[in-house]
Amino acid sequence: MPIPRPAPQAARVIAHVDMDCFYVQVEQRKKPELRGLPTAVVQYNAWKGGGLIAVGYEARKFGVKRSMRGDEAKEVCPDIQLIQVPVARGKADLKSYRDAGSEVVSILSAKGRCERASIDEVYLDLTDAAESMLSETPPEMLESIEKEALKSHVLGLTDDGKENEENVRRWLCQDDADHEDKLLACGAIIVSQLRIQVLEETQFTCSAGIAHNKMLAKLASAMHKPAQQTVVPTSCVKDLLASLPVKKMKQLGGKLGSSLQSDLGVQTVGDLLQFSVEKLQERYGTNTGSWLWNIARGISGEEVESRLLPKSHGCGKTFPGPQALKSIASVEHWLNQLCEELSERIQYDLDQNKRIAHTLTLHAGAFMYNEKESQRKFPSKSCQLRYGIAKMQEDAKKLFDSGLRDFVCPHNNRWGITSLSVSASKILDIPSGTCSISSFFQGKDCHSLSSSGSIGFNHDQSLPSPSGNKICTTPMYDMLQLRPSCEKICDGHDTSKQNKTLDGRGTSLKKRKGKEPGSILRYFQGCDFSAKQVFDGSSQMNSESYVDLDATKHQRRHLLCGDNDNDRIHEEQTMPTRTAWHLNVEDIDPSVIDELPLEIQREVRGWLHPPKRVQAAKHCSQITQYFLPAKKS
Ligand code: TTP
Ligand code: CA
Ligand code: CA
Numbered sequence: 001m002p003i004p005r006p007a008p009q010a011a012r013v014i015a016h017v018d019m020d021c022f023y024v025q026v027e028q029r030k031k032p033e034l035r036g037l038p039t040a041v042v043q044y045n046a047w048k049g050g051g052l053i054a055v056g057y058e059a060r061k062f063g064v065k066r067s068m069r070g071d072e073a074k075e076v077c078p079d080i081q082l083i084q085v086p087v088a089r090g091k092a093d094l095k096s097y098r099d100a101g102s103e104v105v106s107i108l109s110a111k112g113r114c115e116r117a118s119i120d121e122v123y124l125d126l127t128d129a130a131e132s133m134l135s136e137t138p139p140e141m142l143e144s145i146e147k148e149a150l151k152s153h154v155l156g157l158t159d160d161g162k163e164n165e166e167n168v169r170r171w172l173c174q175d176d177a178d179h180e181d182k183l184l185a186c187g188a189i190i191v192s193q194l195r196i197q198v199l200e201e202t203q204f205t206c207s208a209g210i211a212h213n214k215m216l217a218k219l220a221s222a223m224h225k226p227a228q229q230t231v232v233p234t235s236c237v238k239d240l241l242a243s244l245p246v247k248k249m250k251q252l253g254g255k256l257g258s259s260l261q262s263d264l265g266v267q268t269v270g271d272l273l274q275f276s277v278e279k280l281q282e283r284y285g286t287n288t289g290s291w292l293w294n295i296a297r298g299i300s301g302e303e304v305e306s307r308l309l310p311k312s313h314g315c316g317k318t319f320p321g322p323q324a325l326k327s328i329a330s331v332e333h334w335l336n337q338l339c340e341e342l343s344e345r346i347q348y349d350l351d352q353n354k355r356i357a358h359t360l361t362l363h364a365g366a367f368m369y370n371e372k373e374s375q376r377k378f379p380s381k382s383c384q385l386r387y388g389i390a391k392m393q394e395d396a397k398k399l400f401d402s403g404l405r406d407f408v409c410p411h412n413n414r415w416g417i418t419s420l421s422v423s424a425s426k427i428l429d430i431p432s433g434t435c436s437i438s439s440f441f442q443g444k445d446c447h448s449l450s451s452s453g454s455i456g457f458n459h460d461q462s463l464p465s466p467s468g469n470k471i472c473t474t475p476m477y478d479m480l481q482l483r484p485s486c487e488k489i490c491d492g493h494d495t496s497k498q499n500k501t502l503d504g505r506g507t508s509l510k511k512r513k514g515k516e517p518g519s520i521l522r523y524f525q526g527c528d529f530s531a532k533q534v535f536d537g538s539s540q541m542n543s544e545s546y547v548d549l550d551a552t553k554h555q556r557r558h559l560l561c562g563d564n565d566n567d568r569i570h571e572e573q574t575m576p577t578r579t580a581w582h583l584n585v586e587d588i589d590p591s592v593i594d595e596l597p598l599e600i601q602r603e604v605r606g607w608l609h610p611p612k613r614v615q616a617a618k619h620c621s622q623i624t625q626y627f628l629p630a631k632k633s
Contacts, residue, residue, distance in 0.1 A: 002251050004290035005301030011180040013130040013187035014304060016209045016217035017108060017195075019101070019120035020226035023054035025204045026100045027083045038062060039081040042070045043092060049074065049082065057226050089337040091317045094119070103202050105308050108194055115305045123214055124194075125304035130186035139185050140173040149192035152210075153224045155236035181233050184210060188231050195229065215300040216240075218250065237298035242270030249295065256288070272296035309353055309427075313345045316363070316421025324367070324416035331417055332397055335362075338422045339392040346424045347387065357424035360385035360392065362399035365419035368412055378407045378417075385424055396422050 019025065023041040028034045038059035042050035049070020062077035070082045086093040101119045108114055113125040139145065149172065150165040157167050171177075172185040187210045195206055209220025211232035219240070220230040232240065246252045246260050246269055260266040263283070264275065272280070273296045281289030294300060315338050325331050346357045359382050366378035381399040386392065400420075408415060 002256075002291040003287055004294050005303075008301055011127075011183055011212055013126040013183050014211055014214050014217045015124040015126055015187060015191045016117075016214065016221040017104075017122045017124065017191070017206050018208070018221045018225075019104065019204055019206045021054050021056045022101075022120035022204075023085070023097055024056040024083075026097050028056070029100075029203050030096075031083075034081055034083070037081050038064070038077050038079055039083060040064060040070075040073055041085055042082050043085055048072070050084065052082075053085065089341060090334075091315070091337065091341075093341075100202070100204070104198055104204065104206070107198050107201055109308055111190060111194055113304050113306050115307045116310060123217065123304045124191075126187050126190055126210075127183070129190050130183045133186040133190065134182055138182065139189060140175055142173075142189075145169060145172060145189060146192050146196065148196055148229075149189045151228065152188050152192065153228065153230040154188075155220070155230065155232050155240060180212065184212070184231055184233060188229065191229055195227075213298070213300040214302050214304065215249075215295060216298055219244070219248070234298075238270070241296065241298055242268060244269045246271075251291075256284070259284075260292075269296055309349070309355065312423050312425035312427060313342060313349065313357065314421055314423030315341045315345075316419060318365070318419040319417060324418050325420075326414075326416050331400060331420065334420050335396045335400060335422070336393050338420060339396050340389050342422050342424055343387070343389040343392050346385075346427075349427065350387075354430045355427050356430060357385050358426035358428065359383070359424070360395055360399070361423045361425060362396055362403065363419075363421045363423070364400065364403060364417055366404075366407055366415055366417050368407075368409065369414040369416065370412060376407065379403050392422075 024039050027041055028039060036058065037056075038061075039056040040052045040059050041054040042052055047069070049072075052064070052066050052068050052070065052073055055064050055066055055073075059073070059077055059080050062080070064073045064077050064080060068076075073080050073082065086096060088095075097119055101116070104120075105114060105116050105122055108122050108124055111124065111126060112129050115123040117123055147165075150168050152168050152172075153159065154168055154171050157164075157171055160167070171181075172188065174181070174185075177185070191208045191210055195208060198204060198206055205227035207221050207225040207227060208229040209217040209223070209232065210229060211217040211220055212234060216232045216237065220232045223230045246257045246266055249257070249269060252260065252269075260272070264271075266272055272292055275293070275296075277290060277293040279289075280292045283289065284292060317334060317338065319325050319334075325334065349355050349357070361380055361382040363380045364378040368376060381403045383395055383399060386395060404415070
């Protein structure tokens with residue numbers, strides 16, 4: 001659901017950078033002999049020559065399109081070079097493309113706030129860089145301007161071929177322009193330099209849009225490709241949107257766009273201008289109505305998030321037509337493959353970036369044989385993510401079983417699965433603390449600790465981490481890197497804001513600090529508390545253990561409501577049926593407690609000798625996970 005955000009007071013300079021025919025470029029870098037030849041990348045599935053997923057610009061000239069199969073592409077372009085996507089575990093392996101995207105991100109992020117928006121796209125907030133350039137070396141003072149900047153397409157400037165570069169130079173250097181346009185001119189020069197740098201360092205070309213907000217920058221980056229850039233001065237926004245088909249806007253590609261077309265007769269974004277905000281809100285609700293009113297005017301206050309790493313990891317596979325999976329055994333086989341890959345990727349993310357994924361989600365596409373209700377959907381299911389291939393595989397299977405139970409009809413259990421995917425989301429940074437629990441365990445035999453059952457590191461022992469140091473890369477271990485007095489919590493955001501969010505009663509944590517002894521709960525309140533709907537792997541699976549995604553959100557709202565006993569009781573009452581893992585205090589080795597930070601010791605001892613009313617142990621705070629018993633089975 002789109003959220004309207006007011007335009008910021010001061011003008012910003014936002015760039016959207018999108019790599020050209022990305023997978024093709026990655027393959028051409030691997031095999032330079034392919035450069036200049038019509039090339040496309042195909043899915044490994046060899047049916048009719050495989051499905052094209054990326055088409056180089058030389059091949060596009062022959063009419064080759066992404067929607068074609070390899071055989072069709074050969075018909076229109078007999079010389080086309082069809083490169084198979086790398087394969088691992090029987091499915092496409094996108095690692096080389098992801099890594100190539102990361103190379104680009106690391107170059108672009110040097111110039112401003114950078115948001116990795118997809119495998120080959122980045123948003124950059126270049127406002128500060130543009131302001132500095134404008135005050136120190138404005139374009140008109142530059143001795144020369146790179147050709148790449150002069151090749152910019154500036155909307156509103158007549159593109160008359162020969163004279164174009166001269167027109168662009170004049171526009172970039174105009175002394176009497178307003179501040180907004182001058183900033184965009186600086187932005188265009190900075191982006192052209194970045195694009196050259198990307199080419200020099202990675203051999204990849206990219207295209208870019210430069211505008212005052214993300215929405216316009218994204219629209220502009222696709223306007224002139226490959227290896228070009230487009231600038232959107234404010235004075236041209238109205239014309240741009242007047243002719244822009246609604247379906248071309250990212251958020252209007254689906255039902256909302258269709259409704260605008262069929263119900264309001266709106267064909268272009270500019271057509272929306274005729275409707276008042278009240279009318280749009282009446283029809284689409286307050287938020288969507290305001291958002292529509294804003295985008296019709298090119299207004300979007302959406303910030304560039306500081307995010308160099310992906311928000312989630314996912315891997316999936318489709319089983320079209322006759323390949324549909326029809327038995328539990330075949331589903332398990334593919335879930336195992338998918339989980340293996342996902343597990344590797346989150347483990348790598350943990351080792352490299354110190355980030356922990358909290359939620360595992362399973363999506364499936366399915367159909368029922370002889371079923372008229374073709375609308376029926378296989379429900380997506382999620383649960384708390386446990387690290388380690390075996391655990392993830394076990395959990396994914398349970399999620400699948402749970403989804404299947406909801407999906408099948410009592411009178412008909414003949415089903416087929418057309419796609420499967422697993423994803424890891426709610427990925428949070430490990431707080432970078434000054435006081436790391438690693439110091440508490442220094443010199444210990446990590447393995448004996450983890451296998452003693454005293455501290456159940458939620459990690460598959462059979463999976464040595466790439467760093468070769470098992471214990472230090474386990475999430476449970478790393479998550480214990482706390483600094484008792486630190487204010488930075490899991491998501492790395494401004495803590496003053498977070499404190500407010502965390503405490504449903506509006507009491508800042510700081511204010512309460514003096515009164516309440518430190519509780520580990522507090523450190524994790526920014527995290528996903530779906531631990532409440534966790535299962536221990538050994539407990540009986542039941543429908544409450546796995547919840548639909550919406551239900552997860554609903555639960556989380558309750559879980560964020562504070563940390564006093566009343567709140568906890570409230571949680572229990574609102575979620576009476578969930579199956580939570582309960583800490584068995586006898587599983588805690590007292591000698592380990594002694595080695596924990598004092599605050600945590602206090603809390604754990606409170607569990608061991610609880611005052612009458614204290615219910616903490618029952619409530620499965622995140623700390624309980626650190627004491628997960630070793631699996632008995
Ligand atoms: P896109 O940026 O959509 O396309 P592109 O980079 O190939 O071409 P363009 O120059 O027009 O931007 O997608 C980036 C990569 O993502 C693409 O190279 C292959 C992959 N991809 C798929 O695997 N399947 C898809 O349906 C799409 C759209 C992209
Ligand atoms: Ca692209
Ligand atoms: Ca893209």
